[in-house]
Amino acid sequence: MGTLLNLAQYRKGKTFVHFNRAELQKLMNIYSRQVAGGAWRDYAIDQLDGMAMFSMFRSTHESPLFAVIKLPADQKNAGQYLALHSGVKIKQSSQLETILEAIEKRASKVVPLFKNR
Numbered sequence: 001m002g003t004l005l006n007l008a009q010y011r012k013g014k015t016f017v018h019f020n021r022a023e024l025q026k027l028m029n030i031y032s033r034q035v036a037g038g039a040w041r042d043y044a045i046d047q048l049d050g051m052a053m054f055s056m057f058r059s060t061h062e063s064p065l066f067a068v069i070k071l072p073a074d075q076k077n078a079g080q081y082l083a084l085h086s087g088v089k090i091k092q093s094s095q096l097e098t099i100l101e102a103i104e105k106r107a108s109k110v111v112p113l114f115k116n117r
Helices: 007-011 021-036 096-107
Strands: 042-048 051-057 066-070 081-085 088-093
Touching: 021 051, 021 096, 066 096, 081 096, 088 096
Parallel strands: none
Antiparallel strands: 042 051, 051 066, 066 081, 081 088
16 A cells, blocks of 8 residues: 655655746757757656756657756756756756757757658
């Protein structure tokens, strides 16, 4: 049988990170441009303990081609955002725009799955 948890006790000490509306708008803008170009087909938004992640997929059944991770503001790293390409860190910055520029630069080198008709 399951265990009942008091949510107030469970949430103590946990850091919840999420993308706000403006950040999601910027992420969806780059995603929609790549979908229109035929390079990407799917995305996922994950909220993990202490981070939020927006992943872009070339196909539904593959691992993420690119991912943007948002870390908590109190993190001691160089920046609040992290860009990954096939699981490898390519950029870390406190500005989301810098991360997205790095992703678009790499994405322009990726061959589209299909050509637009």
